[in-house]
Amino acid sequence: MSETLLFTILALCALGVLAALILYFVAQKFKVLEDPRIDNVEGILPGANCGGCGYPGCRGLAEALVKNDDISQMFCPVGGGATMKAVAEYLGKSAPEKEPQVAEIRCNGSCDKRPRTNIYDGASSCAVAASLYAGETGCSYGCLGCGDCVAACNFGALRMNPETGLPEVDAEKCTACGACVRACPRMIIELRKKGPKNRRVYVSCVNKEKGAIARKACQAACIACGKCAKVCPFGAIVVENNLAYIDSFKCKLCRKCVAECPTHAIVEVNFPPKKEIPPVAEKKDATDAKDAVVAPETVIRNDNTSAAAMAGKIENND
Amino acid sequence: MDNKLIVSPSPHVHGKLSTRRLMLDVLIALLPAFAVTIFVYGIPALMVTVVSIASCVLFESLIQRFLLKQRPTIGDLSAVLTGALLAFNLPSSIPLWLVVIGALVAIGIGKMSFGGIGRNPFNPALVGRVFLLLSFPVAMTTFPSPTPDAMSGATPLTFAKEALKSGQSVSQLMDGVSYTDMLFGLKAGSLGEIAALALLIGFVYLLCRKVITWHIPVAILATIAVFTGGLYLSDPEHYLSPIYQVLNGGAILGAVYMATDYVTSPMSKKGMIIYGIGIGLITVFIRVWGAYPEGISFAILIMNAVVPLIDKYVRPTKFGAVKPVKQ
Amino acid sequence: MGRTFRRGGIHPPDNKLSAGEAIKVMPLPETVTVMLSQHIGAPSSPQVAKGDKVLAGQLIASASGFVSANIHSPVSGTVTSIDSVPDAGGTRRPAITIKVEGDEWAEGIDRSSDVRKGCSLTPSQITEKIAAAGIVGMGGATFPTHVKLSVPPGKCAEYLIINGVECEPYLTSDHRVMLERGEELLEGVRILAKALGVKHSYIGIENNKRDAQKHLEGLLAGTTDIQVVPLKVQYPQGGEKQLIDAVVRREVPSGGLPIDVAVVVQNVGTALAVYEAVQKNKPLVERVVTVTGKKLGRPSNLLVRIGTPVSALIEYCGGMPDDTGKIICGGPMMGRAMANPDAPVTKGTSGILLMSGSESLRAPAAACIRCGKCGGACPMGLQPAMLYKLARHKLFERMEAFGAQDCIECGSCSFTCPASLPLLDYIRLGKGEVMKIMRARKA
Incomplete structure (x- = not known):
């Protein structure tokens, strides 16, 4: 009996040693040398x-x-x-510096400002809708409202506002990873400088149509009247392709453009409300917009640029 | 114009098929067998079926409403079908509280724990049945005798397995065995397995309605017939005849109604054949050499697990996967 | 009996409401809007300026590249603007707008109805004439015909197949052309065959158009160069690859063109346009359009000038029914829903289909039950359910391995799906991405 026991124990031990030996040599043979710092940085x-x-x-x-x-x-x-500083310190390299950024939705065409002209009944995906046609409204540049950006966000920083039909960014949660920027087929979302005290001023429109057409599709469209560029003391605003754009690095947040914009396409974020004229009340007023549309110099310049752009487009397609 | 135009990508028309329609067709196909079973077993069979369907539907809606917070989908009739198939796999004498437990396991573990319809890797009804079979073997293998003179309470396969174990030869035990009784359902067994002919009528209906294709059922039954036929020819005194094997047990029920469950079977025709052959082989292995007299439930569940693998490697031939014509 | 293609296929309800309606000439509209991009390839470049007087049939925009097509004025009148206008989907695209004044035609265009037979031109002259006339594939693909006729070096065409299948439900324009313009059509086929150097041509016609089969067979009695091939009704038989499979049993290799199996396919409407261009000097300025719908007053087949607003066509056929939900440019399987009913008819507009509100809305999508019916319906032997899932997860590289680039977007999968999943919506999206990946790799 004891013999059987002994034999069993010995056999098992021998097997164990053999297996250990094999494993040892295999491990040596296939060893992958990896910098342990990678794990630490991770x-x-x-x-x-x-x-x-x-x-x-x-x-x-x-x-x-x-x-x-x-x-x-x-x-x-x-x-x-x-984090980058900590990593750089650990690795003994110089840390890259970047201003903190936040995703900004550059479309203000909420349901009341941008009348629906048709009903989309396809797969609820902006990418599908964008590849099909111009969208549910007259604006072929604006937000499609299917929420591809919301689905793309890993941090729960985006949500669809059912009242406006537009996505909203929670600046606290947004990490500026850029997933929504890549997900948006209309290229509406932009990563912009977060700004001091999270204060930002930006053009909330990407419509490149001529003023009259853009305005017809959406009350909140940038009509490229150029008033903002004229009033900006820092030269931070350029009007190109019928669209104003504010350079967030040149912008000093003076908000003169916000007051000037006839369609309220320029949006200010996280500023304390002005005392004299509350901006909300001003937004309802649309008479300014019409005046701007018929301003003669604007129309002439727009005609030229679009014709040139069209010619360029045709040539490019050769 | 007041009403706005609707815009969507093509196609702009849809066929009449719906999940509900498909499930309803399968339920209709089960009706002949159900009629036979009511005729043979009477009210208890009806009770088992009603309790099974009702508890499956109830559990699905409760789980969807309170646990998963999904949109309820009981309208697609898939829970009804699971309930019906579970009932068809139970003996009519089973206590009704066991049926409720079976339904809970089938729907709760077999289906909803994976995320509901379309996601479950295993056939829910079979999960319920196998759970009951392993947990309550006596209740699950005691069958009331359909006719006073028939084989007392044991299914034909159990009867044959016991007899062969005790040293009887096939010719001895075949005395008094009537193939016509088996065809028409006059034998002991679970609700759905007894009436071979009625099940086949349902099969024809499913084929006509194009709900299923022939591939899986034919592959399973042919494999069982060929395999057991080979064994029978090698030693007719030790192995049962292929007709006996195909007509008895849940072979037809399993092949036509359980193995063809869309969710848990391969999507390509070639894959279906492979899947069917696998089920056939495993069934025969269990029946002939295993401990259980019947093995198609286990065979289907085992092959269910292989389906993702089959789907990964067996794909339909693409159009144009040929070399260009030489000029 | 008849032949058909061998993989997949579905049988949507026919609904050919206007099959018995003879082709009517649509009166001229007040203005026409001629899109500069009515074909696959580069948009044409305008050759007229605002304020110019143009005659019908006069060149107003010329092809700007090899894969492009000339565009001619469909009417006589004054060019009122060259600007971007919203197309059917609402996207603004360049177009020439012409105010109609009278109906004067450019010189040299024979508008009489007598049939001119026999063509003495050389193949290259024919192709040049077709290119000059701006003819594109009129089945809806709008691929410039002269490009299709230019057989690449090292290849030769053995058969010409004329696509008279019209497998899309509702549409009847090709059917009527075959019945009413049969002689001219056959002449067009002979011209195409000559241009390609092909000895034998087939006309594939489905069995739901027996009258067209009989009519053409009658006209062909005693000749052997063209043969009518009756085909069993099955969608999408009008797909180029499916038609070739059905008629000559050859499979166009994946990623290849029909010429790779020595076949060229042309549409019935294209053949007629070729006849008119070559024998009558008439450029492509009008086409037959089916205007149909269950609720429409008078479903019709109209001969319409290119550039006529779609809304005018609907008005002419009894006006837009009150509960119109969808206006589809093309057939219900592959047509495009219009967001803007004032968009003009283009060279590829084979039909205008009005669907009522209740017909238009899709059923809500349920969960995939893995029934595999989409795979059974796919004429290209793909696995739509798999492609759908990959596309939703943006796994475009894997979609390529599953053959997304072979999808012909026929819609059989979405049509069949019992869960009403938007299979094709996502597969089309994924196919686009796969094509981008493939192009990037080539470049």
Whole structure:
């Protein structure tokens, strides 16, 4: 009996040793040398795996951070400056610096301002709708309202406002990873400088049609009247392709353009309300807009640019 | 114009098919067998069926409303079908509280725990049945005798398995066995497995309505017939005849109604054949060499697990997957 | 009996309401809007200026590249603007608007109805004439015909197949052309065959158009160069690849063109336009359009000048019914729903279909039950349910492995799906992405 027991124990031990030996040699043979710092850097990164940095997940960025000497072009939008500083300190490299950013929805065409001209009944995906046609309203540039951006957001920072039919960004939750920017087929969403005290001024429209056409489709459209550019003391506003654009780095947040814009396409965020004229009351007033449309110099200039653009488009397609 | 135009991508028309229509067709196909079983077993069979369907529907709607917070989908009749198929896999003498437990397992574990219709890897009705079979083997294998003179309470397969184990030869036990009784349902068994002919009538209906294709049922039954036929020819005294094998047990019920469940079967025709052959082989292995007299439930569940693999590797031939004509 | 293609296919209800209606000439509208992009390829470049007087049949925009087509004025009148106008989908695209004044035609165009037979031109002269006339595929694909007739070096065409299938429900324009313009059509087929150097041509016609089969067979009695092939009714038989499979049993390889199996396919309407261009010097300025719908007053087949607003066609056929839900440009399976009913008729407009509100809305999508019916219906042997899931998850590389680029967008999968899933919506999207990936790799 004891013999059987002994034999069993010995056999098992021998087997164990044999297996250990095999495993040892195999492990030696197939050993993958990896920089242990990659693991540590990955630990510092937020672990959201959103791809906002342009690398496949946090590990991808960690690898790139460890392997490249110059990490000035790499930035984790989720972790922001603090995380990048920690990583740079750990690796002994100079930290890339970037202003904190936030996603901004550049369309103000809520249901009341942008009348629906037809009903979309396809798959509820902006990408599908955009590839099909101009959309439910007369504006072929504005938000389609199917919420591809909301679905793309990993941080719950976007939601559809059922009243306006437009998405809204929760600036607290937004990490500026850029997933929504990539998801939007109309290229409405832009990552902009978060600004001091989260205060921002931007043109909430991407319509490149001539003023009259844009205005007809949407009351809140930029009609490219150019008043904002004229009034801007810092030269931060350019009007190109029938559309005004505010450079967030030049903008000093004086808000002169906001007051000037006849269609209220320029939006201010997180400013305390002005005392004299509350901006909400002013928005209802549409008479300014009509005046701007018939301003003669605007129309002439717009005609020229669009004809040139059309000719250019035709040539490009050759 | 007041009413706004509707815009959607093509196609702008849809066929008449709906999930509800397909499920309803399967239920209609089950009616002949149901009629036979009511005729044979009477009110208890009716009770089992009603309780099974009602509890399946109830559990599905409760789980959807309170746990998953989904839009209720009981209108698509899939829970009704699961209930009917579960009942068809139970003996008529089973206590009704067991039926309720079976329904809970079928719907709760077999279907809703995976996310509801379309997501379950295993046939829910079979999950319920196998759960009951393993947990309550006595209740699940005691069948009331349909006629006073028939084989007392044991299904033909159980009877044959016991007899063969005890050393009897096939020719001995075949005394008094009537194939016509088996065809028409005068034998012991669960509600749905007894009436082979009625099940086949339903099969023809499903084929005519194009609800299912022939691939899975024919592959299963042919495999069982060929495999057991080979065994029978090698030793007719030890192995049952293929006709006996195909007509008895849940072979037809399983092949036509359980294995063809869309969700848990392959999507391509080639895949269906492979899946069917697999079920046939496993069924015969269990019946001939396994501990259980009947094995098609296990066979279907095992092959259910293989379906994702089949779907991954067996794809339909694409149009134009040929070399260009030489000029 | 008849032949048909071998994979997939569905049988949507026919609804050919206007099959018995003879082609009527639509009166001239007040203005026409001629889109500069009515074909696949580069938009044409305008050759007239605002205020110019033009004659019907006069060149107003010329092809700007190899895959492009000339555009001629469909009416006589004054050019009122060259600007962007909203197309059927509401997107603004460049177009020439002409105010109609009288109906004067450019010189050299024979508008008489007598049939001119026999063509002494060389193949290259024919192709040039077709290119000059701005003819494009009139089945709806609008691929410039002269490009299709230019057989690439190293390949040769063995058969010409004329597509008289018209497998889309509701549409009857090709059917009526075959019945009423049969002789001219056959002449057009012979011209096309000559241009291609093809000895044998087939005309594929489905069995729901027996009268057209008989009529053409009667006209062809005693000849052997053209043969009418009766085909069993099945959608999408009018798809180029399916038609080739049905008629000559050849499979166009994946990613290939019909010429890879030595076949060229042309539509019935195209053949008629070719006849008119070559024998009558008449450019493509009008076409037959089916205007139909269950609630429409008078479903008709109209001979319409290109550029006529669709709303005018509907008005002419009894006006828009009150409960109109959808206006479809083309057939119900592959046509495009219009957001803007004032958009003009283009070279590819084969029909205008009005659907009532209740017909128009899609059933809400349920969960996929993996029934595999989409795969059974797919004429290209693809797995639509799989492609749908991949597209929803944006796994476009894997979609390529599953053959998304072979999808012909026929809609059989969405039509069949018992869960009413928007299969094609997503597959089309994914196909676009796959094509982008493939092009990027080539470049």
